Amino acid sequence: MFDEGPSILVGPNGHGKTNLVEALVYLANLRSHRVSTDAPLVRQGCEQAVVRAEILHDSRRLLAELAIVPGKSNKARLNRTPLARPRELIGALKAIAFAPEDLSLVRGEPASRRRYLDELLCSRYPRFAGVRADYERVLKQRNTLLRTAYLAKKTGGRGPGGAEMATLDAWDAHLAEHGAELLSGRLALLEDLTEPVAKAHARIADGRSELTLAYESELGADLTADRDVLTARLAAALAGARAKEVERGTTLVGPHRDDLDLVLGTLPVKGYASHGETWSVALAMRLGAFELLRADGTAPILILDDVFAELDATRRERLAEYAESAPQALITCAVAGDVPERLTGARYDVWEGEVQRVL
Structure with a gap:
């Protein structure tokens, strides 16, 4: 069991440090912070990987277990009781992880920033895991229908008929409903998140x-978190985009295409920020999320995966201050000297997948 405060795991690259923290991140978010698919998480030659953690929260112990089975449905248990869906495990463990891959929050595609918002939203309010799943299910069905219409026109057919259009109308209503709920959650989250970041x-x-955040949507800039208003606007936008969507065979409007604008001073961060500024913005996004969860009364684990070696001396010290203040922090590094001396706490050696406490 890891102690309160900082715990530092030291070991050469490739010996399992990231495996350990990645398991915790996956348990918290049902997604890796490092890879986009589950296959790399399972040892070669094995059919599944099992993550098991005992969580102590407010003097209450929870045993969370997750079986990761690539190509099949994952299985989850809480206190040895099987859960109907793995997403019911979200909220049992809260963790905020920062890793070198997080530069994609600034430099990467909009999908990285949408994922950042949705993971934080689900961690804060676990019911949104179901909202997101419902939206993704409806989006997939609607795209299948649009793809069918697109292929029919491309191969010389007359395009979708009345029955197909009626079906598409029904999917439009579902997409507007679930999309508005997800969008409302994101907007409310961003209102609370902007100041901590x-x-x-x-x-x-x-x-x-000054770093500012703004939500970017094809629905416009004057968005409200009111679900009824968002449902109506999304439905109208879908109707207006119908012809283009049939031509392209995909859904062109909705939360799956939105973005989070990052502005430093008066300039967009992407394309203008220096390397050091990019690190500062990425750090601020994760640390702001950490502070928001802590302000809610939870005690998220702060995970810093091999990042101190990438930072200059000033940013190292600032990050060390956050790690000191966290109820629990897990820090990985290849060389112990990369971590500021002020960070005292439990020390572990990691070698060939074995973790041994040395201090």
């Missing part, structure tokens, strides 16, 4: 430029 950035970057 801005404060974290000011602390990391010494307040050189």
Whole structure:
């Protein structure tokens, strides 16, 4: 069992440090922070991987277990009781992880930023895991119908008939309903998240430029979190895009195409920020999320996966301050000297998949 405060895991690359923290991240979010599919998470030659953790929260112990089975449905248990869906495990463990891959939050495609919002939203309010799953299910069905219509026109057919259009109308209504609920959750989250992220950035970057966040949607900039209003606007947007969607065979409107704008001062971060500024923004997004969850009364684990070696001295010290203040922090590094001396706590050696406490 890891102690409260910082725990530092030291070991050469490729010996299992990231495997350990990745297991915790997956248990918290049902997704890896490192890869997009489950197959790399399972040892070669094995059919599945099992993550098992005992969680102590408010003097209550929870045993969370998850079997990761690539190509099949994962299985989850809580206190040895099988769960109907793995997503029911979300909320048992709360963790915020920062890793070098998080530069994609700034430099990467919009999907990285949408995932950031949705994972935080589900961690804060686990019911949104179901909302997101419902939206993705409806989107998949609607895209299948649009693809069929597209292929019919491409091969010389007359395109979708009245029955197909009636079916598409029904999927439009479902997409507008579930999409509005997801969008409402994101907008409400962003309203609460903006200040913690801005404060974290000011602390990391010494307040050189103000970081602001803004939600970008094809529905417009004047969005409200009111679900009824969003449902109506999304339904109208889908109707207006119908012809283009049939021509392209895919859904062109909805939360799956939205983005999170990051602005430093008066300039967009993407394309303008220096390497150091990019690190500061990515750090601020994760640390702001950490502070938001902590303000909610939870105690998320702060996971810093092999990042101190990538930072300059100033950012190392700022990040160390956060790690010191966390109820529990797990820090991995290849060389112990990469971690600031001020971070004292339990130390572990990691070698060929074995973790041994040395201090």
